[in-house]
Amino acid sequence: MFAEQIQNGIIYGDQNFFVPPHLNFGAFVLEKILEHNDRVALINGETEEQITYPKMVQKIVNIASSLTDLGVEIGDVVAIASENRLEYFVSSIAVYCCGGISTFFNNAYTKNELTHAIDISKPKFMFVSGEVFKRHSETLRSINFIKKIVLYDDIESSGNDCIRYRELSERYVDINTYKPIDYKGKNGTCMILYTSGTTGLAKGAKITHLNLIVACQQPHFGSSLSRELTSLFIAPWSSTMGQICGLQDIVHGIRTVFLTKYEERLYIKTIEKYKVGYLTMPPPLVVMLCKSSIVNEYDISSVEILFVGGAPTNPKTITQLKTRYPHIKHLLQAYGATEATGSVCREMEVAPKEGSVGPIVPGIIIKVVDPETNKVLGVGEPGEVRMSGPAVFDGYIGKDKKDDFDEAGFYKTGDIAYYDKDGYFYIVDRIKEIIKYKAWQVPPSELEGILLQHPAVKEAGVTGTPDLLAGELPTAFVVKQQGAIVTEKEIVDYISDKVAPWKRLRGGVIFVDEVPKTPSGKILRRKLKALLQSVQKIPASKL
CATH class of the missing domain: 3.40.50.12780 (ANL, N-terminal domain)
Incomplete structure (x- = not known):
């Protein structure tokens, strides 16, 4: 079976897909949702609020039609800055249907992170939760290319630049007569996603309608x-x-x-x-x-x-x-x-x-x-x-x-x-995260996996401490289990017993309250590097 997938060292996954002639991902999703009958789609596990697939379809076409009336045109970027909520996917799918490009800002972004992402994608319209608006309204209103802010929550706001989500979603549009934009087989950008930024500032990745239909x-x-x-x-x-x-x-x-x-x-x-x-x-x-x-x-x-x-x-x-x-x-x-x-x-x-x-x-x-x-x-x-x-x-x-x-x-x-x-x-x-100890390569994830086997270790992140003679010394950041008592030497010895000599924690162990991670769970190596600069310690190799 695998032999049929590989040609001249290149491995091919199945390339047979249904590609709708309209090539609109939003229309593709609507067609799929309509097959799910009266099933529940999403439930907020904390508040118990929920939405069914039929209601989701109705909300999507209502919002899509309203966005068109607001002036969203083909190729316009529409951002969502919010915590997870029932309205989230309704909003983004509606954007695809009316020809726009969706992009997403984490609701925990600082002012600098938010302005960096906005500068990449330059959204003309934004869906914003009350929490985000309260924290960043001044910043958002200072950006002249943002034409409208759609507020998910009924909070205090003044000015013509804001409109309530409720007003857009309650406008009734017949789902049998609504027609999403037909791209007539021409592929284009549908979504902008930001790389995790584990090693530097995030970049905006252009995801196409075909990409999403295939995925x-x-x-x-x-x-x-x-x-x-x-x-x-x-x-x-x-x-x-x-x-x-x-x-x-x-x-x-x-x-x-x-x-x-x-x-x-x-x-x-x-x-x-x-x-x-x-x-x-x-x-x-x-x-x-x-x-x-x-x-x-x-x-x-x-x-x-x-x-x-x-x-x-x-x-x-x-x-x-x-x-x-x-x-x-x-x-x-x-x-x-x-x-x-x-x-x-x-x-x-x-x-x-x-x-x-x-x-x-x-x-x-x-x-x-x-x-x-x-x-x-x-x-x-x-x-x-x-x-x-x-x-x-x-x-x-x-x-x-x-x-x-x-x-x-x-x-x-x-x-x-x-x-x-x-x-x-x-x-x-x-490649960029491999630790170079002398002539040897040390994968941080391997050491992290072993550290997590220690009963006293709750979280672990590994990076390299610069060293003039060796290049880099493997160094661990460790979060202890609640109530656990363990020393740096115990953890260094624990690793030394399980790995080749060049993989030992010669840079030592630094105990921290948390290991910095992205929202999706990846360790932020650049932040570990920054933590190293603020910690003065004797390398474990010299203890």
Whole structure:
């Protein structure tokens, strides 16, 4: 089977997709939603508010028609700056239907982060929650290209630049006569997503209608067991993981429970309350489930599947999880990227392999190359993942594609991986995040996975401390379990017993209250580097 997928070292995922002639992703979603009858689409797990698929369709066409009347034209950017809420996907899908481009700002953005993102995408219209408006109204009103601000909440505001979401959504439009924009087969930008910024300032990735149509036709987690499984989602819908997984759930007719913020007890309580069947989560939440004492107070036996993305999950953590929760049938890992419109590789319920992120997904083409020589590598040879295909994005706003794509048109991910004889991929680490100790390469994620096996460690992040002789010394930032007593030497020795000499924590251990992460759960290496500069300590190699 895999032999048929690989040609001259290039691995091809299935490239057979239905592409509607109108090529409007919004219209594609509407067509899918109408197949779900009276099913519940979304539930706010904290407030119990919910929306059914038929009501969602009605709201979408109402908002889309209203946006057209407000002056949204083909190619106009419309931003959403809000916590997760029922109105979120209604708003973005409506934007696609009327020809606009959706973009998403995290509701926790600082003023500088918000202005940076706004400067990239230059939205003419914005949907804003009351919380965000109260915090950033002065900034938003100072930007002259923002024409209208649509407020989700009924809060105090003055000026003609604001309008209530309620006024747009309650305008009735007949869903049988409403017609989304027909692009007549011409592809274009549909969505702007921002890279996670783990190593620097975020960039705006241009996601096309075709990208999203393809991504939403990829096989869905849980679909082979039962569409009746309820999903619980915690990632912000401003993130790539939040957007793509959320849209896939909607297209496949899944009932999704969401939360606006993560709080351990609330998360576990919500699983019990809604008898959640599968969880979409970053690796830190897997560790939480392994180590939480709160779980014992609740019944979470409904959980059958965990879909884990954002970073590799250590195989020993997976074993611990399945031992503690024998009712969990599968922990399925994925390797994804904003630039791939979601998943690049993904495990399915059938024949997962320990430590793997699964085979290539439909819509993606991969080659693994030596990043220095560009030589295409074979089975078992780690190299940079480069990708192409109809799910791969159209480049970054304001950047020449030559900077990020090779001569054959493959996007250079900067991720190091290898694949086995069956076509299953294994992620090693990021090129830019690999620690260089003398002539040796040390993957931070490997050390983080081992650290999380220590009973006193709740969270861990690893980076390199600059050293004149060695280049970099592996250094760990550790969050202790509540009430745990452990010393730096104990953790250094624990790692030394389990790794090759060059991977030891020669830069020592720094105890912190939290490890900085993106909303989707990725460790922010640049912030770890910044923390290093503020800490004066003796390297462990000299203790």
